[in-house]
Amino acid sequence: MVTRVYLDHNASAPLKPAVKAAMVQALDLVGNPSSVHGFGRAVRRAVEDARALVAALAGVRPAQVFFTGSGTEANNLALRGFPGRRVVVSAIEHESVLAIAPDTPRIPVDRDGVADLDALERLLAAGEGPALVSLMLANNETGVIQPVAQAAAIAHAHGALLHCDAVQAAGRLPLDLSALGADLLTISAHKIGGPAGAGALVIAEGLEPEALIRGGGQEKRRRAGTENVVGLVGFGAAARLALEELPDADRLTGLRDALEVQVRDAVPEALVMGAAAPRVGNTSCLLLPGVPGETQVMALDLAGVAVSAGSACSSGKVKPSHVLAAMGQGAEDLPVDWAASAIRVSLGWDSDAAAVDRFVAAYAAMAQRRRRAPAA
Structure with missing residues (x-):
C-alpha cells in the first residue's frame, strides 16, 4: 500500500507525538480547575502552566492570554467585544473575521496580496467614531505576510485598535505583541501540532472586551465555561515546541x-x-x-x-x-x-x-x- x-x-x-503524550498524561487529572481542594488546584496548575507556554509563544505575560475553544471564537471575541467601535477588515481575512462584519469597509490588497495601507488610512479618516481594524499576519491561502506593525501605527494614529489573526503565523514567525503594535492577537492550537478545540485571544493590558459566553468566572469572566483542560495542556505543549522549533x-x-x-x-x-x-x-x-x-x-x-x-x-x-x-x-x-x-x-x-x-x-x-x- x-x-x-x-x-x-x-x-x-x-498532532505531534510529544503533545499527544502530554495530553494522555493530563487525562489522569481529576477535578474542576475552579475547585479549591487539592484536586482542583492541581488541574488549575496544569491550565496556568499551559497559559504561560502560550504566552511565551506570543511574547506576552501569561495574564494577557485568554483561552477560547478555537481561533474562530477568539476572532469573534476580538471583533464583537467592542460594540462601540466600527470595524474595518482586510479583504483577505479568514471567513471567521469577514462573517462577523459582512457589510464593513474592506482594505484592498495589491496584486501580490499585500494590504494597501494608503487605503487603510483613507478608510479610517473617512469614518466617524472609534474603529477596530483587523489584519492577519500571514494569509492562510497564499502565506503572504502582512504589514501589521505599520497598519497598527496608522490605526493608533486614528484612535483605532488593531486585531491581528496570527493563526497561520504562530510557529512560523516570531511573535511579539508589542513589536507588532497589535492590541489583540489570535492563536489556535491545531495549526501548530496541537489539538483542535483550543485557541487563545491575547489582549493588550488595559483592554476589556465584552464577554461572548457568560455564566461563570472563568478566564477572568471573559469566557465562561469549564476549561478544556486536556486540550489546553496539549496547546501548551504545542506552543513550547513551536517556539523551540x-x-x-x-x-x-x-x-x-x-x-x-x-x-x-x-x-x-x-x-x-x-x-x-x-x-x-x-x-x-x-x-x-x-x-x-x-x-x-x-x-x-x-x-x-x-x-x-x-x-x-x-x-x-x-x-x-x-x-x-x-x-x-x-x-x-x-x-x-x-x-x-x-x-x-x-x-x-x-x-x-x-x-x-x-x-x-x-x-x-x-x-x-x-x-x-x-x-x-
Whole structure:
C-alpha cells in the first residue's frame, strides 16, 4: 500500500507525538480547575502552566492570554467585544473575521496580496467614531505576510485598535505583541501540532472586551465555561515546541522553494500566487489556469497527496477564493477563472523532500492528463 502524503498543515497540522503524550498524561487529572481542594488546584496548575507556554509563544505575560475553544471564537471575541467601535477588515481575512462584519469597509490588497495601507488610512479618516481594524499576519491561502506593525501605527494614529489573526503565523514567525503594535492577537492550537478545540485571544493590558459566553468566572469572566483542560495542556505543549522549533522554518522554506522550482519546470503554465511578496516558508498557492481547484484536489487525493483548495473551514465546500479574487481586482492579464483554479500546498513539522517529490510527480501527471484531454 502506497503511503499517503499530507500537505495540508494550514488546515490542521498532525498532532505531534510529544503533545499527544502530554495530553494522555493530563487525562489522569481529576477535578474542576475552579475547585479549591487539592484536586482542583492541581488541574488549575496544569491550565496556568499551559497559559504561560502560550504566552511565551506570543511574547506576552501569561495574564494577557485568554483561552477560547478555537481561533474562530477568539476572532469573534476580538471583533464583537467592542460594540462601540466600527470595524474595518482586510479583504483577505479568514471567513471567521469577514462573517462577523459582512457589510464593513474592506482594505484592498495589491496584486501580490499585500494590504494597501494608503487605503487603510483613507478608510479610517473617512469614518466617524472609534474603529477596530483587523489584519492577519500571514494569509492562510497564499502565506503572504502582512504589514501589521505599520497598519497598527496608522490605526493608533486614528484612535483605532488593531486585531491581528496570527493563526497561520504562530510557529512560523516570531511573535511579539508589542513589536507588532497589535492590541489583540489570535492563536489556535491545531495549526501548530496541537489539538483542535483550543485557541487563545491575547489582549493588550488595559483592554476589556465584552464577554461572548457568560455564566461563570472563568478566564477572568471573559469566557465562561469549564476549561478544556486536556486540550489546553496539549496547546501548551504545542506552543513550547513551536517556539523551540522556530529555526525549522528555514528547512520548510527550502522545501517550499524546491517544490515551486520543480513545479515551474514540470508545469510551465502554473503560477505561484504571492511569490513576489514576503511569505511564511511553508505555504505555496499554485494556480493552474482552466482546472478547477476542486478537480485538482480530487486528482491529487487519488494519487495519495492531500492538499486544499482555499480555506478548509467551509464544511467541505470548495468555492472561488475570495483571497485570490481580491488580489486580481483590476488585473486584466489574469485568467477569468483564476480565483477558482488554485490549490494550497502547506508543509509542516512532518514534511520532507520525499513528500515534495511525491507532490510534484502527482501534480505534473495531473497537468499532463489535462493537456491530453480533448477540448470540450
